[in-house]
Amino acid sequence: MESLRELYKIGVGPSSSHTMGPQRAAKRILELFPDALRFHVDLHGSLALTGKGHLTDYIIEKTFSPIPVTFSFKSDPLSYHPNGMIVHIFDQNDQEMKAIEVYSIGGGSILFKGDMEENPKEVYKQKNMDQILNYVEEQGISLYDYVLENEDDSFVEFLYKILDAMFQSVENGLKKEGTIQGKLKLKRVAKSMFQQAQNTRREADRERLFISSYAYAVAEENADGGQIVTAPTCGASGIMPAILYYCYKQLHIEKKDLVKALAVGGIFGNVVKTNATISGADGGCQAEVGSACAMAAATMAWIYELNNSLIEYAAEMGLEHNLGLTCDPVGGYVQIPCIERNGYGSLRALDAAMLAKQLGYLRKNKVSFDAIVRVMKETGKDLSSAYKETSLGGLAKEFGL
Numbered sequence: 001m002e003s004l005r006e007l008y009k010i011g012v013g014p015s016s017s018h019t020m021g022p023q024r025a026a027k028r029i030l031e032l033f034p035d036a037l038r039f040h041v042d043l044h045g046s047l048a049l050t051g052k053g054h055l056t057d058y059i060i061e062k063t064f065s066p067i068p069v070t071f072s073f074k075s076d077p078l079s080y081h082p083n084g085m086i087v088h089i090f091d092q093n094d095q096e097m098k099a100i101e102v103y104s105i106g107g108g109s110i111l112f113k114g115d116m117e118e119n120p121k122e123v124y125k126q127k128n129m130d131q132i133l134n135y136v137e138e139q140g141i142s143l144y145d146y147v148l149e150n151e152d153d154s155f156v157e158f159l160y161k162i163l164d165a166m167f168q169s170v171e172n173g174l175k176k177e178g179t180i181q182g183k184l185k186l187k188r189v190a191k192s193m194f195q196q197a198q199n200t201r202r203e204a205d206r207e208r209l210f211i212s213s214y215a216y217a218v219a220e221e222n223a224d225g226g227q228i229v230t231a232p233t234c235g236a237s238g239i240m241p242a243i244l245y246y247c248y249k250q251l252h253i254e255k256k257d258l259v260k261a262l263a264v265g266g267i268f269g270n271v272v273k274t275n276a277t278i279s280g281a282d283g284g285c286q287a288e289v290g291s292a293c294a295m296a297a298a299t300m301a302w303i304y305e306l307n308n309s310l311i312e313y314a315a316e317m318g319l320e321h322n323l324g325l326t327c328d329p330v331g332g333y334v335q336i337p338c339i340e341r342n343g344y345g346s347l348r349a350l351d352a353a354m355l356a357k358q359l360g361y362l363r364k365n366k367v368s369f370d371a372i373v374r375v376m377k378e379t380g381k382d383l384s385s386a387y388k389e390t391s392l393g394g395l396a397k398e399f400g401l
Contacts, residue, residue, distance in 0.1 A: 001123065002274075004147065005158060007230070007266050007269050007270055013221065013226060013234045017233065017234075018083070022047070022059055022060050022104055025110045026060050026063035030067075033089050037092050037094055038090050039064055039087055040071070041070070041085055043057070044078045044084045045076070045081075049332070049392065082282055082389070083106075083281045101114060104279075105279055106277060106278040106280075106287070108233075124150050128271055129312060132271075143264045144264055144302075160255065162262065163258055168227070169218045169221050169226065169237070170245045172226060173221040176220070180223050180224045182331070184330065184333055208350075215343040215345070217238070218237055218238035218242065219237065219343070222235070231269070233291075234334065235327075236288040236289045239342055240295055257303070261300075264298055264299060266295065269294070271373060272294065275370070281327070283380030284324070284327045284387055285325040285326055285327040286323055293318035293345045293348050297352035298312075298315040304353060309365075316369045319372050326387035328393055328397070329396055330395050330400075
């Protein structure tokens with residue numbers, strides 16, 4: 001598996017696969033061909049169908065500027081992944097000198113094909129959760145120690161940077177009012193929700209409102225092109241920060257403990273990314289919100305000081321009960337139902353950790369995290385393409401613009 005640095009990335013919304021990935025690809029191509037006369041980009045599959053709402057063409061054009069670029073939008077997907085594009089590079093005589101095929105495979109990660117193909121650097125020898133749990137038990141170490149054993153010497157510093165960026169995205173979102181950019185004219189509600197939480201007397205309602213407001217704050221920032229952290233994607237970026245910020249503000253957990261929880265949650269996201277997908281265009285929203293919910297459930301279980309088996313149980317529930325969740329953004333914007341799903345996903349993560357804490361001591365969970373990851377992958381394959389970030393079905397079709 002790759003480093004958790006490839007899972008947690010600080011960037012701007014609204015989409016890790018449609019904005020951050022294409023931006024990284026364009027930067028790489030520009031480094032290799034700085035003297036190009038012009039570019040032409042064929043956007044395929046999901047990048048074509050929801051690229052306008054996700055600002056794909058905008059971010060590529062901005063990255064290549066001042067070199068001009070034109071676009072073709074082709075709904076047919078390329079062979080490897082639904083988020084594919086071909087970048088045609090023209091020399092000073094306006095002759096095409098190269099066509100580069102590149103895929104944005106989720107979470108801001110990219111994959112070049114052909115002679116530009118680059119293999120990801122493997123940091124973790126273990127490939128799935130069973131192998132990880134067996135290893136830490138044999139070595140007598142914690143899941144956090146396992147992460148430190150494999151990452152570099154500056155990784156703790158990196159975790160603090162990620163945590164601070166997450167908290168900043170929450171605080172930025174809680175301060176803002178108005179309307180999110182785009183044709184939907186969606187009103188920001190995180191600030192009002194936070195104020196409602198402050199004025200709510202019933203403790204249970206107040207706590208859940210706080211968590212929801214934190215998730216909405218980040219998701220609204222993401223939808224409006226603000227800075228967030230992929231966890232594991234932009235579209236699901238509100239769930240992990242909501243749980244961590246809640247632990248910091250309401251439970252008064254110190255940052256030195258929260259960075260450990262952040263690392264542990266990341267392990268579960270890495271397992272999903274390695275063995276299935278975190279791309280909504282590939283697996284539906286179960287791959288994004290479902291994965292984030294699993295990560296946040298594991299994070300909360302670590303905060304509860306549960307054992308490894310119960311941490312796995314919490315993460316498994318977080319993913320299991322998002323199986324089949326469709327990715328059907330209205331108008332191609334990462335707004336409806338995406339923002340609401342971040343709030344709902346954060347609450348579901350809290351509930352999964354609580355259930356693991358209560359039920360895990362009564363009976364052993366019969367479904368492993370690895371098993372549910374395999375099921376999620378197969379479910380994603382079976383989902384119609386209309387429900388995988390194409391805006392051709394579901395809510396997007398019902399409320400088409």
